[in-house]
Structures are given as C-alpha cells and as structure tokens.
Amino acid sequence: MSRVLRDDIVLGRRLPGSRLVERDLAAELNVSRLPVREAIRRLVVEGIVVSRPRTWAIVRDFTAQDVLDLTVLRIAIENAAFSLAAVRHDEEGLARVKAALAQEEDAAASHDVVQTNLAAGRFHRTVIQLAGNETFDETMGVFETRFRRAFGRNADLHSHLAAHRAIVEALIDRDAELVCELNRAHLQTACDEAVALWGAPVASAS
Template sequence: MAEAGAAGELESVRVTRILRDDIVLGRRMPGSRLVERDIAAELDVSRLPVREAIRTLVAEGVVVARPRTWAVVREFTRQELQDFGEVREAVETMIFVFAAQRRTAEGVARLRAVYEQEFAAAEAGDVEAARIAATRFHEVAAHLAANDTIFEMVSVFTTRLRWLFGQHDDLVETAEEHRVILEAVEAQDAAALRELIPQHTMNSVASAARRLGVDPASP
C-alpha cells in the first residue's frame, strides 16, 4: 500500500506539472474546462491524481473550482491584471535592485545565459522556449537578490507570475527589454532599474490583456 501511495503522489506531481505548464504557456486558455476523466485518459492516469492536481492549481490561483460542474482555467479580469501588475512591479523592482547591488560575476553569467537562450528562441520563433526562458530570467534574478523573505513572498504567487510572463507574443521585444535590464544589473545601476522594471511590468500586463481580449484602460 505504501508503494501505491508513493506512486500516486508522484503521479499527482507529474500531472500538476503538465497542467501547470499547459496553463502558463497558453496551451489551455482561460475559461477552458478541466474535465477529470478526459485529462486522466489523455495522460494515462487514474482520476485521483488529476483531482489532486486541480486542487493544487486552485490553491496556486490559476484554476477556479466550480461546484457540481467542471473546474476551469481562471479568467483574469482587467482589475485583477492591474492589481497583480502593481504588486509585481513593487516586488520585481526590489528583486532586480538587490540583484544588482549584490551581483557576482557568476550570478551575472547565469542571468546572461538565460537571456541568450531567450533571445535565440525568440529569433527562431520558438514561442514556448522563449516564454520559458523569459520566466526563467526573472526566477534567476530572484535567486540573485539573496533575500529569503522576498523569495518566500514570490513563491506564494509564482505560478501566476509565470502565467503573466507567458502571455507575450512580442518575443524579440521582450528579450530586448531583458537585455537592457541585464546590462543595468551588470552595471549595478539601481536608478536605471527603478525606471526599467515598472515599464517592463506595464508592458507585460498590456501583453497579457491583449492576449486575453481585456482592455487594461477601461474603467
């Protein structure tokens, strides 16, 4: 029985990862139904790990559970995008300023390697790879900030952060923004980052709004 339990736990982790990536990368769009039996058949698992995965994603804020019907991928409103963008702007500015102030040669090299992966994927038109690398760019910066409290804060809404970063279609432009941010980190230019990050955040929210058909400027 213990082996079966352990196997079930591993299956739920795998199913959660697959569904999370599908949502974050736009394979399952907001409003899409998550039907347990269909997902179980698709992934060749029982319905239990699918049910557990959906519960996890509800807790992470990207799936909405609807009693007596199907769970659905969360549809973000204009106000929710704006609210999340405001929080992200404040936290991300702190992250990149601290990353710049505490930068090391090894840390900058890690950040540059991720940017180069993103740029190469963007130029090649590899949408998923570019979006994954764009998300990774911010994750690496969070590590380089070397502040456990901020890292814990970010981990609470990391899936929603990944989702927001994954909505852009202007792949090369986003990579170019990351190049400028990278150079500011390398130069330890905190003043520049305090201007760059809010604009970068605004652009990300606008991209997400366009992709979802939400007017970010509407009342």
C-alpha cells in the same frame, strides 16, 4: 501531473473556461483520478483554476483588472528584489543571468514564442535569486503561476529581449535605480500587451 496541467493552461493549450473533469483527464493522461484531483487542487491554490463544488473545475479566465492588479504586485516584488540584486550580485550570479539571457536570445532567434516567453520568465527569476533573499523567492513562488498565465502570451519578443539586455547592463554597473526604472517600464509594457489580450482595461496600473 500538476506540471502537465499547469503547462497546458499557461501555454494556452487548455483555454479559459475549459472544464477539468477528473474522470476525463484521468483517461486522457492514462492515470488514476487521485493524482488528477491533487493536481487540480494545487492549481486552484496557484490561482489558475476555479473549483466548483459538486461539479467540475474550470480553467480561470483572467480579466484586464486581474492583469493590472498583478502588475502592481509584480513591480513591487521584482523591483525590491532587483534593487538588492544590483548591489549584491557576484560574478557567478551575473554569469547565470547572462546565460538566461542567452537562452532567451536563442529562442527569439528561432521565432519560438513559447520558448522565448518561458526563457524570459527564467530570466526574471534568476535576477530575483541574485538578491540573496529567500523571502523574495518564496513570495515569487506563490504568484509565479499567475504571472506566467497573465503575461506569458506576449508576442513582441524582441522588445522584451532588448529590455532584458538593458537590465543586464545596469546590473553590471550596479546601478540599482536604473535597474528598477528599466524593469518598471518593461513590466508596464508587458501589462499593456497582456491587457490587450485579456480585455479592455478598467484602471491604470501606474
């Protein structure tokens, strides 16, 4: 149930400000109100739903400042993990990254914006896993839904794909400094695009 509502929100099928009424959702999804209530509670914790006591929950509306703040956090988490991944990866891990990149390339070739953005997210998570540090995985898990919501509507699929290809090449060369430099630039571009979608910026993420 959480996955269904999460995907609906992240993929824009439920718009910011939309009401999430337990009774209505239970009827729409043909379930009891209990799993709906639990799903809403979970998505409040994940940061994409706002609870309003004694009334209904609503889909959170991100601001440009939210995007900028998340970008600062994402760069810090990912670059710390990517730096380790560049040093620690083995052939099996590199093969998984290449497979994630291939999935993104296939989706982009089909001009499927939703699947390409989903594949791009999997690419980042796969690189993080190469760091071999469970704390990074756990930390990313806390914020992943917010990252997906904030950055998951980017439409310039091929520029992001090119950035991912360059990151893979730097990983192959075990060039941790270049991996971080490329990823920082990539995430800043994603931030600029997301700010344009969510509203005018009020500060710089740099």
